[in-house]
Amino acid sequence: MMPFERLLLENKAWAAEKVGEDPLFFKRLENIQQPDFLWIGCSDSRVPANEITGTQPGEIFVHRNVANLVINTDVNLLSVLDYAVNHLKVKHVIVCGHYGCGGVKAATTNHDYKYLLNMWLRNIKDVYRLHREELDAIHEPDERTNRLVELNVVEQLKNLAKTSIIQRAWKQENRPDLHGWVYGLKNGIINPLLDIKANTSLDPLYEYDDL
Template identity: 35%
Template sequence: MPFTTALNTPYTTEVVSRDFIPAINEATPQILWVGCSDSIISETEVLDVQREQLFVHRNLGNILSNGDLSSESAVEWAVGLLQVKHIIVCGHYDCALIKSSEKDSDDALHGWYKDMTRLHTRFLNSHTHTESEEAERRKFEEVYVLAEVEWLRRQPVVKKAMEERGLLLHGFVFDRKKAQAVRLVVGGK
């Protein structure tokens, strides 16, 4: 299991301000944005940056850690060649793939998100269920984004960029009902 510590990571949420990452006066990517394919999120509505300042990678469930060559290549390209300054993993509440992860399955699609299903099972077994089903699902969506950020942090190209040039990683979750994103803040940062 690539991301077991995400289950026990204390964090808070705060609304993402549109100027969280200041725009620059260059048409060059400074942000790798990893988002979900079925999301209605417009990155430039969450952050006040020019489209040219974003390198966007989307797939089912904003998954990076499942060995997908496309995702790994996007990270390598954005971090190693484009030298982005930020990576944002942005999930969203009410994600259909998160709901699917509640059931173990043998279909081809399940191979895409099997690690998410394992994490979800551990999540369900790791705490008492005092919240509503919707609140529990929203909490898991946050934990899953933290897990993907944790996985990224351990990748050699990312780790090197963090150490040598200060690359920053961020976990966001978009709330469609409020039309805003929250940032998952670990350790007050």
């Protein structure tokens, strides 16, 4: 059996189990999608949003990329954010990183990862630059990487708040709240770092006054 064929067999077994537990499970999912949460997470295969939060299909709208970045020129992410906020009307947006993140670790090196990865990781290097004094004072490499993971989540959460998509929803509907989390691969526990409530004041430089 080829590896991908095992996935198809597991899918059939999972679908049969769901129908056995609840005959109308897929009928409900087919006709409605009303998640309360948008999850912006890392593409790492060890951090599946539904499984680590104990949620079911239909409860979390998910976007994932390397090192859970929120970049103001990333049309993919912004399209997901726009759809989640303005059409699905999510009440919460979560940026979730994870300790031991390979993307964050790679950004702390001077290795050439070729054009595309270099361009992507540069955004994490910028986070390092903003917090260089604190990070350079951490001499243990894994501890430094994990602190950068936390600081990266905080900066990406702030990047969310700077978007007109979020600010317009704040002004018109007083939602969504923003949450920055880090997942622990060693223990499976999520560490909440920062919450930004709807309509939180930002640096005036980033606030839109005509939404």
